[in-house]
Amino acid sequence: MTRSGMFGLSLIAMSALGVACQAAEPPSAIHLPAPPVTAEAAATTHHASAVFAGGCFWGVQSVFQHINGVTATRVGYDGGAKDTADYETVSGGDTGHAESVEVEYDPTRVSYATLMRIFFSVALDPTQVNKQFPDSGSQYRSVLFTRTPEQATAAHAYIQQLNVAHVFARAIATQIVPDHGFYSAEDDHQNFAARYPENSYIATYDAPRIEALKMLYGANYRDRPILTLAATGGT
Template sequence: MTRSGLLGISLIAMGALGTACHAADAPLATRLPPPAAAEAPATTHRATAVFAGGCFWGVQSVFQHIRGVTATRAGYDGGTKDTAEYETVSGGDTGHAESVAVEYDPTQVGYGTLMQIFFSVALDPTQVNRQFPDVGSQYRSALFTRTPEQATAARAYIRQLNAAHVFARPIATQIVPDHGFYPAEEYHQNFAARHPEDSYIATYDAPRIEALKMVYGAQYRDDPILTLAAPGGP
């Protein structure tokens, strides 16, 4: 897996140029319509959803800055436990996608809002097996659904966005039942927060947080919710 330091165009600059809406090499810097289907009233303060959208560093960083999110974990989903290891997944043939498990309080933020933000600022959902400079099936976009309700909501929202032609191409994000999420190594957790000076983070991930703050100010929180190290971790 390569974390390239190639120069990119910031979302803010793209927005000023009026070209952010359907850029192939950066997430959106515009607010997508919310899901049309209403969510059932929350009956719990704890739910989990799994999102895959390229390198998990940036995806985790986006969700860490959303109000109502209580915990995140970068990891691997779509393959088996015995192959859920960074170097193995990087070969591209394990079935895993770099993913982020997002724990949230449904009384504060719904699954629909998380999807709305994900598709708006976290990735280009029309790309297949790639995001930014990273190429391979491990960088595909997917919603690994934990409940039938999540699966129904995800299918309906993607149909809605495709019907509205908010992207220049059809959404390629997969909707897959989650059969096992495996946390990544501790050095991957909170990577963007711990290494803001890293060239990859500065080029590809920091602009997503700028876009989140600009477009979803009501949902944005300044201090990220950081993942706690596992027992024995650094």
């Protein structure tokens, strides 16, 4: 059963029952070269934000929640219209939305370049098209939704660097798109991996990403995740 198919059950029921996934390989990780030093200007502010899409937003959020310098994260939808930005509609795969994570960070502590490096290394397989692991559909495509010209320049430079170096067996499929609107997901989806660590989907596909982050990028790793305040004011 793919993650989309699981939602005949409530999120709480899934956690309690430990719904099994179809057999599939858990995510692998690779230590990537650092981005070009010229790809991003020196930080002049303590606050910036960016949006990353790379398959199931539960796992992508959990990776960023464990990165030093990240100050907040929210799962949601990006790439489509506001009136289609809800889980059931996006799951149909024809809204233009991708499951995404908005990341707020302190550029004096962690750069956008470093966030990209960890994203490509740990959070997803950037060579997959319209899928990640057991989930398939355009809503699971990988995208860097950039919010500044500097982010776009850094993204193009880093993807070109990785492709030229043939770091991956196939070309990187991640899109680079200016962000025109991020819409927060329903409260039940926020902090899902942190709230339901024993859920079988989380244990199979998301927990290994955190272990890879700790192993490969220990200097950037924080053990206690930055949890998101839900729209209703709770976690």
